[in-house]
Amino acid sequence: MSRVYRTREGTVSAVDTRTQLSTLGSETAPGPLLVPQGKTKLVRIIAAQCFNMAAATGYSALIRLEGPGLPEGPESFALGAGGAGVATGGNGVNHAIAIDVDIPVTAANEILIFGEMCGTDVGSSEFVVTCVFE
């Protein structure tokens, strides 16, 4: 069975705060991320995040999946961690990571994707998350 790729992104600007990723770049209102018809499993998460290094501190990042599209309940995934010793002169690039999973989903129901910055407030962090359905 072929796979289908659905993505959302967003900026997380508050620490320890569940922040929904609801946009897709030029699509500011792409609507709910619905499990595609005929798909029964979430088989992979592809995700990346990076922070703006605006504060001299550290953090970790995780993503949460929730909503009626997940009949077994919410799931969460570690995505990365980082920090900066000074608030001047930091930069970095994080490539996406692929996490293979086997999570049942309910077609035509919504999955909500959240990003979260944990630990201390490093400024803001940009998240992009792809759900791969099969």
Place this chain on the structure above:
Amino acid sequence: MSRTFTVEGDIASADTRTLLTTQGSVTAPSAVVPSGMTKIDKIVVAASTEGLANGAQSYFLRLGGAAIKNGEQVIAISAVGRIAPQAGSDAAPQLMPAVVLNNLDIEVSASDTVTVAVEGAGDDTGTGHAVVTIFYS
């Protein structure tokens, strides 16, 4: 058997779907899916920024066109961050090795055209550049 198709290009603006249509010295590579190919099995992709402006930005790939049987597929690539160095200092480069995504299983129709676009979201951290290789099988 597999076949490859590579395109690259500048990503000049944030929140803008930007088509990648060139391949370095080849300015107009054919985007037609080769005969006999039925799916995209693998992608090798990198996207980063020159980092001339502060902020955090993510990049994602849009695969579309008549060749993609189930409609546009959107895939996360990377995220970048940057804060200005203090006066008199130079910033470090923004480097991203390509990431390889295997076992993608995206259905395509041979002889139709695929469109490859990359988009940056969040802050505009300066001009980005992206390169994408599609492996058909």
